[in-house]
Amino acid sequence: GESVGLHLPTLSVQEGDNSIINCAYSNSASDYFIWYKQESGKGPQFIIDIRSNMDKRQGQRVTVLLNKTVKHLSLQIAATQPGDSAVYFCAENMNSGGYQKVTFGIGTKLQVIP
Amino acid sequence: KAGVTQTPRYLIKTRGQQVTLSCSPISGHRSVSWYQQTPGQGLQFLFEYFSETQRNKGNFPGRFSGRQFSNSRSEMNVSTLELGDSALYLCASSFDRSNTEAFFGQGTRLTVV
Numbered sequence: 321g322e323s324v325g326l327h328l329p330t331l332s333v334q335e336g337d338n339s340i341i342n343c344a345y346s347n348s349a350s351d352y353f354i355w356y357k358q359e360s361g362k363g364p365q366f367i368i369d370i371r372s373n374m375d376k377r378q379g380q381r382v383t384v385l386l387n388k389t390v391k392h393l394s395l396q397i398a399a400t401q402p403g404d405s406a407v408y409f410c411a412e413n414m415n416s417g418g419y420q421k422v423t424f425g426i427g428t429k430l431q432v433i434p
Numbered sequence: 435k436a437g438v439t440q441t442p443r444y445l446i447k448t449r450g451q452q453v454t455l456s457c458s459p460i461s462g463h464r465s466v467s468w469y470q471q472t473p474g475q476g477l478q479f480l481f482e483y484f485s486e487t488q489r490n491k492g493n494f495p496g497r498f499s500g501r502q503f504s505n506s507r508s509e510m511n512v513s514t515l516e517l518g519d520s521a522l523y524l525c526a527s528s529f530d531r532s533n534t535e536a537f538f539g540q541g542t543r544l545t546v547v
Contacts, residue, residue: 356538361540362540363438363524363526363538363539363540363541364477364524364526364538365538366535366536366537369535409476409477411477421479421490422467422479422536423479424469424476424477424478424479425476426475426476427476
């Protein structure tokens with residue numbers, strides 16, 4: 321069946337280092353993939369997305385890599401800051417019968433050590 | 435520009451009761467999606483509304499229902515509440531149905547006792 325999963329439930333990173341959060345997906349028909357950040361007590365916040373016809377996309381301090389061969393998605397955060405501490409979700413979006421269907425992973429908690 | 439507003443923020447109900455949650459999307463956004471978030475389960479899609487019509491539905495029982503009004507505001511209803519319905523219910527709005535950049539509200543924390 322369709323699934324989006326994360327390799328590591330918790331990731332601890334030293335402030336200033338780069339963070340890499342990984343995500344595996346199983347549905348090769350997905351149109352695009354999205355990363356969300358959720359801070360405690362808040363709703364998820366869109367970070368960046370990437371379409372299935374791309375393999376890399378960069379934003380401000382973040383880069384998303386898509387490897388369709390192994391169905392793997394990653395989010396790289398450069399120079400991690402304490403404010404980056406949150407739960408990060410990957411999500412895949414698929415057009416199914418004319419409808420958009422978004423499936424979220426469980427999430428990875430990023431802890432930034434000052 | 436105001437963000438997505440969900441009311442109430444917190445709610446305590448007893449088993450068997452029903453509850454209605456409200457979501458006001460960002461002005462101009464016409465697509466509203468609802469999600470249930472529980473510890474360890476991540477976000478699970480409930481349903482999506484666009485132009486007052488349910489366009490997509492997740493794998494939840496019929497006790498979960500929703501609707502959207504002409505001003506794009508949406509409500510979801512859960513009848514005959516069960517303990518397992520305790521969760522954070524999140525609403526997300528986007529301009530259209532492509533959902534590339536959905537904006538989430540802060541959610542309604544529902545506790546069923």
